[in-house]
Amino acid sequence: MKRGAVLVASALILAACGAKPPPPPTPEQALALRPADARLAALYETSCRACHAMPETGAPMVHDRAAWDPRWKQGEAVLLDHTIQGFNAMPATGQCATCTPDDFKALIRFMAGREDSAK
Amino acid sequence: MISRRGALIAGGTGVAVVAGGAGAYKVATGDKPEPPSPPSVNADGKLLWRNWSGIQNAYPAARLAPKDEGELALALKTAQGPIRPVGAGHSFTALAPTTGTLVSLDAMAGVVGWEGDAAIVRTGTRLGALGPMLAEKGRALPNLPDINKQSLGGALGTATHGTGTKIPALHGDVTGLRLVTPSGQVIDADADNNPEVFQAARVSLGSLGVISQVRIKTSANRRLRRRVWLEPFDEALANAEVRWAQHRNFEFYAVPFTGLAANISHDETDEPALARGPDQDTEFLEALKGLRNLLGFATPVRKAAAKALLSTAKPETAVDEGWKLLSTERPVRFNEMEFHLPVENQLKALEEVVRTIEKERPDVFFPIEARRIAADDAWLSPFQGGTRGSVAVHAYYRDDFSFLYSLVEPIFRRYEGRPHWGKLHTLRGQQLAALYPRWNDFLAVRQELDPEGRMLNPYLKGLFGLT
Numbered sequence A: 001m002k003r004g005a006v007l008v009a010s011a012l013i014l015a016a017c018g019a020k021p022p023p024p025p026t027p028e029q030a031l032a033l034r035p036a037d038a039r040l041a042a043l044y045e046t047s048c049r050a051c052h053a054m055p056e057t058g059a060p061m062v063h064d065r066a067a068w069d070p071r072w073k074q075g076e077a078v079l080l081d082h083t084i085q086g087f088n089a090m091p092a093t094g095q096c097a098t099c100t101p102d103d104f105k106a107l108i109r110f111m112a113g114r115e116d117s118a119k
Numbered sequence B: 001m002i003s004r005r006g007a008l009i010a011g012g013t014g015v016a017v018v019a020g021g022a023g024a025y026k027v028a029t030g031d032k033p034e035p036p037s038p039p040s041v042n043a044d045g046k047l048l049w050r051n052w053s054g055i056q057n058a059y060p061a062a063r064l065a066p067k068d069e070g071e072l073a074l075a076l077k078t079a080q081g082p083i084r085p086v087g088a089g090h091s092f093t094a095l096a097p098t099t100g101t102l103v104s105l106d107a108m109a110g111v112v113g114w115e116g117d118a119a120i121v122r123t124g125t126r127l128g129a130l131g132p133m134l135a136e137k138g139r140a141l142p143n144l145p146d147i148n149k150q151s152l153g154g155a156l157g158t159a160t161h162g163t164g165t166k167i168p169a170l171h172g173d174v175t176g177l178r179l180v181t182p183s184g185q186v187i188d189a190d191a192d193n194n195p196e197v198f199q200a201a202r203v204s205l206g207s208l209g210v211i212s213q214v215r216i217k218t219s220a221n222r223r224l225r226r227r228v229w230l231e232p233f234d235e236a237l238a239n240a241e242v243r244w245a246q247h248r249n250f251e252f253y254a255v256p257f258t259g260l261a262a263n264i265s266h267d268e269t270d271e272p273a274l275a276r277g278p279d280q281d282t283e284f285l286e287a288l289k290g291l292r293n294l295l296g297f298a299t300p301v302r303k304a305a306a307k308a309l310l311s312t313a314k315p316e317t318a319v320d321e322g323w324k325l326l327s328t329e330r331p332v333r334f335n336e337m338e339f340h341l342p343v344e345n346q347l348k349a350l351e352e353v354v355r356t357i358e359k360e361r362p363d364v365f366f367p368i369e370a371r372r373i374a375a376d377d378a379w380l381s382p383f384q385g386g387t388r389g390s391v392a393v394h395a396y397y398r399d400d401f402s403f404l405y406s407l408v409e410p411i412f413r414r415y416e417g418r419p420h421w422g423k424l425h426t427l428r429g430q431q432l433a434a435l436y437p438r439w440n441d442f443l444a445v446r447q448e449l450d451p452e453g454r455m456l457n458p459y460l461k462g463l464f465g466l467t
């Protein structure tokens, strides 16, 4: 019983450690980050990067989990809708005239640090 | 714009104290909600396109992103009209919306060559990306607009400009261009080859076809010293002409309901770089909005509070390469009207606009911008025929902007202003013909290059008086 409780406790600690968001990238790292897929990287570079890799724009920085977590919690549908419509400082579609909804989903996943959809 | 963290923090405190007043709370909570938005997908399953500020939208049947001129030329031949080129969607007017084909040159970007100090640049390049590309060669665009998110093609399309008496708008430095017409013809044009197409196409609102690349003059990538300082609006008015003559770049903002103005100058220097520090425009605008929300019901109180809170702000200085300093981030969305006036009318028009807004529209809080732009000879350039002085009035994107048409535009028109093509205005057909000596020549080139009007959406038809 006691041993079981210890195991559960350590599993919880491990889980908690695993959930701890990684530190945000430095400004230089943020500028250098790109999605692995070349086509997506080109879309990201033309449209998203001008705000999401520049701290002074107020946009959540690419791979900054602390900034993205509360947004991510709203769910993919809400984030996608805000992207297409524009929301607060975010202009509609991030001014990507040719991105499809699937492109936006992949770009949001990348910026939120969730390229691995299991995360 | 101006930015003093100290002043703004003081502003926040002041606002909080004043908020204790009974009436004030009601106004404070009067911040408008997000404007209603159109559906993300229409009944036909087409995806929404919207401009930066959110007031223009469309559900294009097709979206093209050609990778080269061949693909672009082929696609234009058969594309469903209206065919509308689009850049970053930063225009406020209905230039881009189409139920037909939207053409983005996002996949056609970069510097593809040099002819001496002139760069050959593909027009899908965003201005922000162009800076570092030119800097690699020790070169820069002589001037830049307030932001650098626009595509080069879009910026040229609407005669986008910065400020400086001796510095023309971006298209003024274009010495050659390649136009792909709706019939798929590829035309190289400059002062010697196809000169009529060159003069018409440099500022052409995407109505002649798609410009795939341009040859554009560059200047040495010099370091600039940027200064930002506040002073009473009257003093800014009295000194403006001298400052335009003195500085490489100069502009100022009248801050309505404060009695103040913010000046910004840029001058070449060899001084070592001095960081600009974080952009604080947003905080400044929030403070002005706070003053509006809390004290908008009483102009004298609002002015007194603004003066007390903001006028002690210390000047700011930064030194860096021009492409890093001339544009700033403008993350707060707005709608805008800008007219380009004969220089002798500019300050009179500005004064009248400020006076009118302060009398009639206490909800306005955005600063009003005054700039100078050198002359050029493109047929639809607002700077065609002489240096012009611009005045730009903004409205927060959640606020009503109808006053731009009812109160501001009549003043600009009385002072013989020409509208910025990408910003709000109501001028059409004959009204524009009266302002542009080469208007009919432009329309003749348009008719020749696109006889079936496949590039024209309803807005452009109205603008050109073709309906």
Ligand SMILES: Cc1cc2nc3c(=O)[nH]c(=O)nc-3n(C[C@H](O)[C@H](O)[C@H](O)COP(=O)(O)OP(=O)(O)OC[C@H]3O[C@@H](n4cnc5c(N)ncnc54)[C@H](O)[C@@H]3O)c2cc1C
Pocket: B052, B084, B085, B086, B087, B088, B089, B090, B091, B092, B095, B096, B105, B123, B124, B144, B145, B146, B147, B149, B150, B151, B152, B153, B154, B155, B156, B157, B158, B159, B160, B161, B162, B204, B205, B206, B207, B209, B210, B211, B212, B330, B420, B422, B423
């Ligand atoms: C925050 C903000 C700040 C601004 N600051 C300034 C400023 O300081 N100075 C200023 O002058 N303006 C300014 N503007 C206005 C802006 O520069 C212009 O509206 C500009 O045209 C926007 O460029 P874009 O790439 O978004 O073009 P879009 O708005 O997408 O298109 C503009 C026009 O260009 C045409 N076009 C685009 N690409 C091509 C091409 N390859 N070939 C042919 N036609 C093409 C389009 O059909 C359309 O007619 C500002 C706008 C905003 C939202």
